[in-house]
Amino acid sequence: MNEYRKDFPILNQEVNGHPLVYLDSAATSQKPVQVLEVVRKYYDFDNANVHRGVHTLGNRATDAYEGAREKVRKFINAKSTKEIIYTRGTTTSINTVASSYGRQNIQEGDEIVITYMEHHSNLIPWQQLAKEKKAVLKYIDLEEDGTISLETVKKTVTPKTKIVAMTMASNVLGTINPIKEVAAIAHENGAVMVVDAAQAAPHMKIDVQDLDCDFLAFSGHKMCAPTGIGILYGKQELLEKTEPIEFGGEMIDFVDLYDSTWKELPWKFEGGTPNIAGAIGLxxxxxxxxxxxxxxxxxxxxxxxAYALSEMEKIEGIHIYGPKDPDKRCGLITFNLDGVHPHDLATVLDMRGIAIRAGHHCAQPLMKWLNVSATARASFYLYNNKEDIDALVEGLRAAKEYFNNVFE
Structure with a gap:
């Protein structure tokens, strides 16, 4: 895979006098020249609004914008482009489901089921919806290694459950969840399945028809695309029945003084001028x-x-969270080092040119479950290699030695 590393010009630099080792792709990935050039080409030659004009630039922009929608459809194997809605990202996508489908279908006493490992983007919208509708928010307990048991899912999801929302891959534990099996349990109980695929879509093949999920959300910026563009997938029959939550230009069919009608899917959910360059970049x-x-x-x-786990586990005093089996986790490792705060650790590594993430990773309930206030996280992508991991391990050993000497 090293041949693709050259496509990412940002990696060819030094940070604090050291070659950059970028291990924060779970927060945002780097962008290859192939994507940067396409976005630049749009602004250089095709910059115009989509759908509204009949001039050449407008037609070219619309073709590229809608052509990208078809690429997304194929990428996740949706049945139709009517099921592909452009948003600002995973957060907006999930909020759209909660604020539109959720408000229309959740009643007092209904249950919404999520897990302790959810990113705030897939927790707070359901928390707020439950408060507004006086519904019951339930959590699926985690196993000791940070995975979920289907038996626990079956005990938690009941005929009162109307929505099950779950991450496909945890941004902290790395856990890959059995979405297809959970969706089947949700459907057996009459609930819909909402999937946060922010950490899955960039790293593994997704087939929404095989998963049989009802809604699925992901962001472009974690998968080599520009920031500010995301996708909401929804089954057509559900989207047809769901009212939009943003109103204005682009999403209307006919406007009268006292009433309006909406465009057909997917445009009824895309009010206003969209992120055209972002969509084309995606x-x-x-x-x-x-x-x-x-x-x-x-x-x-x-x-x-697998290599990183084997090398990091050799470091005395390190605590690694999530499944130990690399088959059960995505491309990230979250950890703590005895006696070193994650923010201090990240600062020391940054002085060696190594970029990792430190904090609660927008998953405070999970931090509470882990009984920690914060963790450090190294995340990998297609442009990383074993040399990056060697640099990380060397940096961790140096940080450990430094802080041991400071506090002796």
């Missing part, structure tokens, strides 16, 4: 990832995680 990113192969990317990250 299409280019999908081309890039597809050309490499999602199975190949998944295997590469699996190998990196």
């Amino acid at each position: 299409g280019a990113a999908i081309d890039y990832l597809t050309n490499i192969g999602m199975e190949r990317i998944r295997q590469h990250e699996h190998d990196l995680v």
Whole structure:
């Protein structure tokens, strides 16, 4: 995979006098020149609003914008582009489901089921919806290794459950959840399945028809695309029955003084001028990832995680969270080092040119479950290699020695 590293110009720099080792792709990935050039080309030659005009630039922009939608459809194997809605990202996508479908369908006493491992983006919208509708918010207990048991899911989801919302891959534990099986349990009880795929879509093949999920959300910026663009997938029959939550231009069919009608799917959910360059960039990113192969990317990250786990576990005083089996986790490792606060650790590593993430990772309930206030996280992508992991391990050992000497 090292041949693809050259496509990311940002990696060819020094930080604090050291070669950059970027291990924060779970927060945002870097962008290859193939995506940057497509976005630049749009602004240089095709910059115009979509759908509204009949001039040449407008038509070219619309073709590229809607062409990217078809690429997304194919990427996740949706039945129709009517099921692909552009948003600002995973957060907006999940909030759209909660504020539109949720408000229309949740009643007092209904249950919404989520897990302790959810990112705040897939927790707070359901928390607020439950408060507003006087519904019951329930949590699926986690196993000791940070995985979920289908038996526990079956005990938690009941005929009163109307929504089950779950991450496909945890941004902290790395846990890959059995979405297809959970969706089947949800449907057996008459509930819909909402999937947060922010950490899954960039790293593994997704087939929404095989998963049989009802809604699925992901962000472009974690998968080599620009920031500010995301996707909400929804089954057409559910989206048809769901009212939009943003109103204005683009999403209307006919406006009278006292009433209005909406465009057909997917445009009724896309009010206002969209992030055209972002959508086109997302299409280019999908081309890039597809050309490499999602199975190949998944295997590469699996190998990196396996190697990183084996090397990091040799460090005395390290605590690694989530499944120990690399088959059960995505391309990230969250950990703590005895006697060193994660923020201090990240600062020391940054002085060696190594970029990791430190904090609660927008998952405070999970931090409470882990009985920690914060953790450090190293996350990998297609452009990382074993040399990056070696640098991380060396940096961790140096940090440990430094702080031991300081506090002796």
